[in-house]
Amino acid sequence: MKGIVFDIDDTLYCRQDMLVQAAEKVLGVKVGDWRxxxxxxxEKSDINMAALESGEITTREINGWRYNETFRLMGLPYDDGDGVLAADAYLELQSHMFISEDMKKALDAFAADKETVLAILTAGESKHQRNKVTMLGLNKWFSDENVIVTGEAGFPKPDVRLFRLMEERLGLxxxxxxxIGDNYDKDITGAINSGWHSLWINRRGLPSPEIKPDIEVLTDEELIKALKGLLDL
Ligand SMILES: [Mg+2]
Known part of the structure; x- marks a missing residue:
């Protein structure tokens, strides 16, 4: 038996484009270097994650703050209210988000394989992340009990206890x-420290870390190919 555990954001779907689009819509200018x-x-997203997971602040508030900080550091023209407006625009774009046809096919193939169990390990506020599962139609491949949100579990990524919880949940x-994840420090470090295998989606082409994942891919094409490879293991 094997369990394939996915992160959601920038793993099952690509949210980077939407974050930039929302900012450009509100500011009325191009952000320049989108990377x-x-x-x-x-970087700002990592700072208030604990307060978000505990419900002290909302996703809207934190995204508004992240946007304002990013505008400031990028030297973009903005008013204090723009961060929250961009957060709202981003949420609106998210309601139209989708997963690619290639990813759907890969998930279909996993779901049809009796030796594979699919699961999700995602960071954030429970309601917000579970909404994404629904909006992306992920229930077709992932059962509710195989979805763990850090805001419910009480441990942040990359806490090993979170990974142990998933092992227990899946009986593996x-x-x-x-x-399978895009964030080296959260998804991949946690997996390596827990003795799991890992596949890192390094879409932004960050420098190779000292402790390597089993597989590193740079593009969505490589990701789909690598997932097919996992099926044959
Ligand atoms: Mg992610």
């Missing part, structure tokens, strides 16, 4: 599990 924009936004041992 740098995403880098800063994600660490060497039977694969973590």
């Amino acid at each position: 740098e924009f995403i880098r800063i936004f994600y 041992s660490p060497d039977e599990l694969w973590m």
Whole structure:
């Protein structure tokens, strides 16, 4: 048996484009270097994650703050209210988000394989992340009990206890599990420290880390190919 555990954001679907689009819509200007924009936004995303998971602040508030900080550091013209407006625009774009046809096919293939169990390990506020599962139609491949949201579990990524919780949930041992994610420090470090296999989606082409995942891919094409490879293991 093997368990394939997916992160959601920038793993099952690509949210980077939507984050940039929402900012450009509100500011009325191009953000310039979008990779740098995403880098800063994600760096800021790590700062208040605990308060978000505990419900102290809302996803809207935190995204508004992340946007304002990113605007400031990028030297973009903005008013204090723009961050929250961009967060709202992003939410609106998210309501139209979808997963690619290639990813759907890959999930279909896993779902048809009796030796594979599919699961999700995602960081954030429970309601917000579970809404995404519904909006993306992920219930077709992932049963509710195989979805763990950090906001419900009480441990943040990359806490090993979160990964142990998933092992328990699926009844599988660490060497039977694969973590598929885009965030090296959260998804991949957690998996490696837990004795899991890992596949890192390094879409932004970050420098190769010292402790390597089993598989590293740079593009969505490579990701789909790598997932097919996992099916044959
Ligand atoms: Mg992610």
